[in-house]
Amino acid sequence: MLEATNLTKEFKVGSFGRGVFKAVNKASFKIDNKDIVSLIGESGSGKTTIGRMILKLTQISGGQIKYNGKDVSDIKNKNLKEYYRKVQGVFQDPFSTFNPIFKADRIFKMVKNEFYPALSNKEWEKKLDDSLKSVGLNPKEVLNKYPHQLSGGQLQRFLIARALLIDVELLIADEIISMLDASTRIDVLNLLAMLKEKGLSVLFITHDLSLGYYISNKAIILYRGVIVEMGPTDKVFFNPVHSYTQSLLDSVPRLDMKWDEIPKRKKTYTDIVSYIPGMSKRELKMTEIEENHFVAIE
Ligand SMILES: Nc1ncnc2c1ncn2[C@@H]1O[C@H](COP(=O)(O)OP(=O)(O)OP(=O)(O)O)[C@@H](O)[C@H]1O
Numbered sequence: 001m002l003e004a005t006n007l008t009k010e011f012k013v014g015s016f017g018r019g020v021f022k023a024v025n026k027a028s029f030k031i032d033n034k035d036i037v038s039l040i041g042e043s044g045s046g047k048t049t050i051g052r053m054i055l056k057l058t059q060i061s062g063g064q065i066k067y068n069g070k071d072v073s074d075i076k077n078k079n080l081k082e083y084y085r086k087v088q089g090v091f092q093d094p095f096s097t098f099n100p101i102f103k104a105d106r107i108f109k110m111v112k113n114e115f116y117p118a119l120s121n122k123e124w125e126k127k128l129d130d131s132l133k134s135v136g137l138n139p140k141e142v143l144n145k146y147p148h149q150l151s152g153g154q155l156q157r158f159l160i161a162r163a164l165l166i167d168v169e170l171l172i173a174d175e176i177i178s179m180l181d182a183s184t185r186i187d188v189l190n191l192l193a194m195l196k197e198k199g200l201s202v203l204f205i206t207h208d209l210s211l212g213y214y215i216s217n218k219a220i221i222l223y224r225g226v227i228v229e230m231g232p233t234d235k236v237f238f239n240p241v242h243s244y245t246q247s248l249l250d251s252v253p254r255l256d257m258k259w260d261e262i263p264k265r266k267k268t269y270t271d272i273v274s275y276i277p278g279m280s281k282r283e284l285k286m287t288e289i290e291e292n293h294f295v296a297i298e
Protein backbone atom coordinates (compact mmCIF):
# COMPACT_ATOMS: atom_id res chain seq x y z
CA MET A 1 0.00 0.00 0.00
CA LEU A 2 2.55 2.59 1.13
CA GLU A 3 6.25 2.17 0.63
CA ALA A 4 8.89 4.66 1.74
CA THR A 5 12.40 4.23 0.39
CA ASN A 6 15.37 6.17 1.79
CA LEU A 7 12.96 8.89 2.87
CA THR A 8 14.95 11.94 3.93
CA LYS A 9 14.10 15.39 5.23
CA GLU A 10 16.69 18.09 5.61
CA PHE A 11 15.96 21.39 7.30
CA LYS A 12 18.18 24.39 6.80
CA VAL A 13 19.57 25.63 10.08
CA GLY A 14 21.91 28.31 11.36
CA SER A 15 22.36 31.83 10.13
CA PHE A 16 21.63 32.28 6.41
CA GLY A 17 20.42 28.68 6.40
CA ARG A 18 23.86 27.35 5.63
CA GLY A 19 23.73 24.37 7.93
CA VAL A 20 21.65 21.30 7.23
CA PHE A 21 19.86 19.21 9.80
CA LYS A 22 18.60 15.78 8.83
CA ALA A 23 15.29 15.34 10.65
CA VAL A 24 14.66 12.09 8.77
CA ASN A 25 17.55 10.09 7.41
CA LYS A 26 17.06 7.41 4.74
CA ALA A 27 14.03 5.82 6.33
CA SER A 28 12.65 2.82 4.46
CA PHE A 29 9.48 1.05 5.56
CA LYS A 30 6.21 -0.37 4.33
CA ILE A 31 2.61 -0.12 5.43
CA ASP A 32 0.42 -2.93 4.12
CA ASN A 33 -3.34 -3.31 4.01
CA LYS A 34 -4.88 -3.59 7.48
CA ASP A 35 -1.54 -2.84 9.10
CA ILE A 36 -1.43 -0.80 12.24
CA VAL A 37 2.15 0.38 12.34
CA SER A 38 3.38 2.21 15.38
CA LEU A 39 6.11 4.75 14.75
CA ILE A 40 7.87 5.12 18.08
CA GLY A 41 10.59 7.53 19.10
CA GLU A 42 11.43 10.22 21.58
CA SER A 43 10.58 13.88 21.09
CA GLY A 44 12.35 15.34 18.07
CA SER A 45 13.13 11.98 16.47
CA GLY A 46 11.28 12.89 13.27
CA LYS A 47 7.93 11.12 13.69
CA THR A 48 5.70 14.05 12.80
CA THR A 49 7.98 14.95 9.92
CA ILE A 50 7.48 11.47 8.44
CA GLY A 51 3.70 11.80 8.86
CA ARG A 52 3.71 15.23 7.24
CA MET A 53 5.74 14.00 4.28
CA ILE A 54 3.23 11.19 3.71
CA LEU A 55 0.43 13.76 3.86
CA LYS A 56 2.33 16.03 1.47
CA LEU A 57 2.35 18.82 4.04
CA THR A 58 6.14 18.85 4.04
CA GLN A 59 8.30 18.41 0.97
CA ILE A 60 10.61 15.43 0.74
CA SER A 61 14.35 16.20 0.48
CA GLY A 62 15.36 12.75 -0.71
CA GLY A 63 14.08 9.26 -1.29
CA GLN A 64 10.58 8.36 -2.29
CA ILE A 65 7.11 7.54 -1.03
CA LYS A 66 4.97 5.30 -3.19
CA TYR A 67 1.27 4.86 -2.61
CA ASN A 68 -0.25 1.89 -4.43
CA GLY A 69 2.74 1.95 -6.74
CA LYS A 70 2.52 5.68 -7.58
CA ASP A 71 5.15 8.20 -6.56
CA VAL A 72 3.40 10.55 -4.13
CA SER A 73 5.59 13.48 -5.22
CA ASP A 74 3.98 13.27 -8.67
CA ILE A 75 0.46 13.64 -7.28
CA LYS A 76 -0.59 17.20 -8.00
CA ASN A 77 -3.55 19.49 -8.58
CA LYS A 78 -6.72 17.57 -9.26
CA ASN A 79 -5.22 14.23 -8.33
CA LEU A 80 -4.50 15.56 -4.86
CA LYS A 81 -8.16 15.34 -3.92
CA GLU A 82 -8.21 11.67 -4.82
CA TYR A 83 -5.09 11.13 -2.71
CA TYR A 84 -6.61 12.88 0.30
CA ARG A 85 -9.70 10.79 -0.08
CA LYS A 86 -7.51 7.78 0.65
CA VAL A 87 -4.89 9.19 3.00
CA GLN A 88 -5.87 11.39 5.91
CA GLY A 89 -4.24 12.72 9.05
CA VAL A 90 -5.53 13.12 12.57
CA PHE A 91 -3.33 15.16 14.87
CA GLN A 92 -2.34 15.44 18.47
CA ASP A 93 -4.43 18.40 19.47
CA PRO A 94 -7.91 17.98 18.06
CA PHE A 95 -8.90 21.49 19.17
CA SER A 96 -6.38 23.07 16.84
CA THR A 97 -8.02 21.35 13.86
CA PHE A 98 -11.32 23.08 14.50
CA ASN A 99 -12.12 26.69 14.04
CA PRO A 100 -13.59 27.72 17.41
CA ILE A 101 -16.20 30.03 15.93
CA PHE A 102 -17.86 27.41 13.74
CA LYS A 103 -20.13 24.70 14.97
CA ALA A 104 -18.75 21.20 14.63
CA ASP A 105 -21.05 20.20 11.77
CA ARG A 106 -19.43 22.75 9.53
CA ILE A 107 -16.45 20.50 8.90
CA PHE A 108 -18.83 17.88 7.64
CA LYS A 109 -20.51 20.41 5.34
CA MET A 110 -17.08 20.96 3.85
CA VAL A 111 -16.65 17.23 3.32
CA LYS A 112 -20.01 17.11 1.54
CA ASN A 113 -19.21 20.04 -0.74
CA GLU A 114 -15.77 18.70 -1.49
CA PHE A 115 -16.40 15.00 -1.93
CA TYR A 116 -20.14 14.40 -2.31
CA PRO A 117 -21.60 17.39 -4.13
CA ALA A 118 -24.12 15.20 -5.96
CA LEU A 119 -25.61 13.53 -2.89
CA SER A 120 -29.08 14.67 -1.79
CA ASN A 121 -29.35 16.17 1.68
CA LYS A 122 -31.30 13.20 2.90
CA GLU A 123 -28.74 10.67 1.65
CA TRP A 124 -25.97 12.79 3.10
CA GLU A 125 -27.58 12.99 6.52
CA LYS A 126 -27.92 9.23 6.62
CA LYS A 127 -24.28 8.79 5.68
CA LEU A 128 -23.19 11.31 8.29
CA ASP A 129 -25.33 9.71 11.00
CA ASP A 130 -23.89 6.29 10.20
CA SER A 131 -20.30 7.47 10.39
CA LEU A 132 -20.82 9.30 13.69
CA LYS A 133 -22.58 6.31 15.20
CA SER A 134 -19.80 4.00 14.05
CA VAL A 135 -17.31 5.97 16.17
CA GLY A 136 -19.63 5.90 19.17
CA LEU A 137 -21.01 9.44 18.91
CA ASN A 138 -24.65 10.42 19.13
CA PRO A 139 -25.22 12.72 16.11
CA LYS A 140 -27.98 14.67 17.85
CA GLU A 141 -25.75 15.33 20.81
CA VAL A 142 -22.66 16.55 19.00
CA LEU A 143 -23.60 18.04 15.65
CA ASN A 144 -24.80 21.49 16.65
CA LYS A 145 -22.13 22.19 19.22
CA TYR A 146 -19.13 24.46 19.19
CA PRO A 147 -15.72 22.79 19.64
CA HIS A 148 -15.33 24.06 23.21
CA GLN A 149 -18.58 22.33 24.12
CA LEU A 150 -17.12 18.96 23.18
CA SER A 151 -14.49 16.90 24.96
CA GLY A 152 -11.08 16.07 23.51
CA GLY A 153 -12.21 12.46 23.05
CA GLN A 154 -15.33 13.54 21.19
CA LEU A 155 -13.28 15.74 18.88
CA GLN A 156 -10.87 12.90 18.14
CA ARG A 157 -13.83 10.70 17.27
CA PHE A 158 -15.18 13.46 15.10
CA LEU A 159 -11.98 13.51 13.13
CA ILE A 160 -12.00 9.76 12.76
CA ALA A 161 -15.64 9.91 11.63
CA ARG A 162 -14.67 12.46 9.03
CA ALA A 163 -11.91 10.18 7.81
CA LEU A 164 -14.43 7.34 7.57
CA LEU A 165 -16.88 9.44 5.59
CA ILE A 166 -14.46 9.80 2.78
CA ASP A 167 -13.54 6.11 2.87
CA VAL A 168 -9.91 6.56 3.81
CA GLU A 169 -7.50 3.68 3.35
CA LEU A 170 -4.65 5.02 5.44
CA LEU A 171 -4.94 7.14 8.55
CA ILE A 172 -1.90 8.99 9.85
CA ALA A 173 -2.64 9.30 13.57
CA ASP A 174 -0.09 11.60 15.19
CA GLU A 175 -0.10 11.28 19.00
CA ILE A 176 -3.85 11.33 18.84
CA ILE A 177 -4.52 10.00 22.29
CA SER A 178 -1.77 11.61 24.32
CA MET A 179 -4.09 14.27 25.64
CA LEU A 180 -6.98 11.99 26.55
CA ASP A 181 -7.68 10.51 29.96
CA ALA A 182 -7.05 6.81 30.50
CA SER A 183 -10.53 5.44 29.86
CA THR A 184 -11.16 7.58 26.77
CA ARG A 185 -7.78 6.45 25.50
CA ILE A 186 -8.78 2.85 25.60
CA ASP A 187 -12.03 3.70 23.78
CA VAL A 188 -10.19 5.45 20.98
CA LEU A 189 -7.63 2.65 20.78
CA ASN A 190 -10.39 0.08 20.53
CA LEU A 191 -12.00 2.20 17.87
CA LEU A 192 -8.79 2.08 15.86
CA ALA A 193 -8.68 -1.69 16.23
CA MET A 194 -12.25 -1.85 14.95
CA LEU A 195 -11.38 0.31 11.96
CA LYS A 196 -8.56 -2.06 11.20
CA GLU A 197 -11.08 -4.88 11.01
CA LYS A 198 -12.92 -2.79 8.44
CA GLY A 199 -9.79 -2.72 6.33
CA LEU A 200 -8.22 0.58 7.33
CA SER A 201 -4.46 0.92 7.79
CA VAL A 202 -3.04 3.24 10.42
CA LEU A 203 0.34 4.81 10.99
CA PHE A 204 0.16 5.29 14.74
CA ILE A 205 2.71 7.88 15.82
CA THR A 206 3.56 7.81 19.51
CA HIS A 207 6.34 8.23 22.03
CA ASP A 208 4.50 5.89 24.36
CA LEU A 209 5.78 2.33 24.05
CA SER A 210 2.85 0.74 25.84
CA LEU A 211 0.34 2.36 23.48
CA GLY A 212 2.41 1.21 20.54
CA TYR A 213 2.45 -2.30 21.90
CA TYR A 214 -1.27 -2.33 22.62
CA ILE A 215 -2.42 -1.27 19.20
CA SER A 216 0.05 -2.26 16.50
CA ASN A 217 1.03 -5.36 14.60
CA LYS A 218 4.23 -3.73 13.35
CA ALA A 219 6.59 -1.37 15.13
CA ILE A 220 9.18 1.06 13.84
CA ILE A 221 11.71 2.51 16.29
CA LEU A 222 13.07 5.87 15.23
CA TYR A 223 16.14 7.49 16.74
CA ARG A 224 17.26 10.92 15.58
CA GLY A 225 15.68 10.46 12.19
CA VAL A 226 17.10 6.97 11.65
CA ILE A 227 15.08 3.78 11.81
CA VAL A 228 17.12 1.63 14.19
CA GLU A 229 14.78 -1.33 14.43
CA MET A 230 11.49 -2.50 12.95
CA GLY A 231 9.39 -5.59 12.56
CA PRO A 232 6.37 -7.42 13.95
CA THR A 233 5.53 -5.72 17.26
CA ASP A 234 6.00 -8.89 19.33
CA LYS A 235 9.46 -9.48 17.94
CA VAL A 236 10.61 -5.91 18.44
CA PHE A 237 9.24 -5.78 22.00
CA PHE A 238 10.27 -9.22 23.19
CA ASN A 239 13.50 -9.58 21.31
CA PRO A 240 14.85 -6.05 20.97
CA VAL A 241 18.25 -6.19 19.37
CA HIS A 242 19.35 -2.61 18.89
CA SER A 243 20.78 -1.07 22.04
CA TYR A 244 18.55 1.97 21.62
CA THR A 245 15.38 -0.16 21.52
CA GLN A 246 16.67 -2.04 24.55
CA SER A 247 17.28 1.11 26.53
CA LEU A 248 13.84 2.44 25.55
CA LEU A 249 12.18 -0.74 26.76
CA ASP A 250 14.28 -0.84 29.92
CA SER A 251 13.19 2.68 30.79
CA VAL A 252 9.49 1.75 30.86
CA PRO A 253 8.42 1.42 34.50
CA ARG A 254 7.42 -2.14 35.32
CA LEU A 255 4.76 -3.14 37.76
CA ASP A 256 6.24 -6.52 38.52
CA MET A 257 9.78 -5.47 39.36
CA LYS A 258 11.57 -2.82 41.32
CA TRP A 259 13.95 -0.67 39.32
CA ASP A 260 17.14 -2.17 40.79
CA GLU A 261 15.91 -5.72 40.21
CA ILE A 262 15.70 -5.28 36.46
CA PRO A 263 18.64 -7.16 35.02
CA LYS A 264 21.03 -4.97 33.07
CA ARG A 265 21.35 -6.04 29.47
CA LYS A 266 24.59 -6.78 27.77
CA LYS A 267 25.14 -4.33 24.94
CA THR A 268 24.79 -6.33 21.77
CA TYR A 269 25.91 -3.65 19.38
CA THR A 270 27.99 -0.53 19.47
CA ASP A 271 26.67 2.21 21.68
CA ILE A 272 24.00 4.36 20.12
CA VAL A 273 26.28 7.37 20.03
CA SER A 274 28.00 5.86 17.02
CA TYR A 275 24.68 5.94 15.18
CA ILE A 276 24.11 9.65 15.48
CA PRO A 277 23.82 10.83 11.91
CA GLY A 278 26.64 13.11 10.98
CA MET A 279 28.84 11.88 13.81
CA SER A 280 29.52 8.54 12.28
CA LYS A 281 31.01 7.99 8.88
CA ARG A 282 30.00 4.37 9.09
CA GLU A 283 27.05 3.30 7.01
CA LEU A 284 24.23 1.53 8.71
CA LYS A 285 22.59 -1.44 7.02
CA MET A 286 19.16 -2.78 7.84
CA THR A 287 19.83 -6.41 8.59
CA GLU A 288 17.13 -9.04 8.90
CA ILE A 289 18.00 -10.86 12.10
CA GLU A 290 14.89 -13.03 12.15
CA GLU A 291 11.92 -13.20 9.81
CA ASN A 292 10.74 -9.63 9.03
CA HIS A 293 12.67 -8.23 12.00
CA PHE A 294 15.22 -5.64 10.88
CA VAL A 295 17.94 -3.90 12.85
CA ALA A 296 20.30 -1.12 11.81
CA ILE A 297 23.81 -2.38 12.29
CA GLU A 298 27.16 -1.55 10.79
N1 LIG B 1 10.20 23.47 9.88
C1 LIG B 1 11.27 23.05 10.56
N2 LIG B 1 12.46 23.69 10.47
C2 LIG B 1 13.55 23.25 11.12
N3 LIG B 1 13.57 22.16 11.90
C3 LIG B 1 12.43 21.49 12.04
C4 LIG B 1 11.21 21.89 11.39
N4 LIG B 1 10.24 20.99 11.71
C5 LIG B 1 10.81 20.09 12.53
N5 LIG B 1 12.12 20.38 12.74
C6 LIG B 1 13.07 19.60 13.56
O1 LIG B 1 13.07 18.27 13.09
C7 LIG B 1 13.18 17.37 14.18
C8 LIG B 1 12.05 16.36 14.13
O2 LIG B 1 10.84 17.03 14.43
P1 LIG B 1 9.47 16.23 14.55
O3 LIG B 1 8.40 17.23 14.80
O4 LIG B 1 9.31 15.36 13.35
O5 LIG B 1 9.73 15.33 15.84
P2 LIG B 1 8.73 14.34 16.61
O6 LIG B 1 9.39 13.01 16.64
O7 LIG B 1 7.38 14.43 16.01
O8 LIG B 1 8.74 14.95 18.08
P3 LIG B 1 7.55 15.06 19.17
O9 LIG B 1 7.45 13.72 19.82
O10 LIG B 1 8.03 16.10 20.13
O11 LIG B 1 6.28 15.45 18.45
C9 LIG B 1 13.19 18.22 15.45
O12 LIG B 1 14.51 18.35 15.87
C10 LIG B 1 12.63 19.53 15.01
O13 LIG B 1 13.16 20.58 15.75
Ligand SMILES: [Mg+2]
Pocket residue numbers: 047048049
Ligand atom coordinates in the same frame (compact mmCIF):
# COMPACT_ATOMS: atom_id res chain seq x y z
MG1 LIG C 1 5.52 15.07 16.71
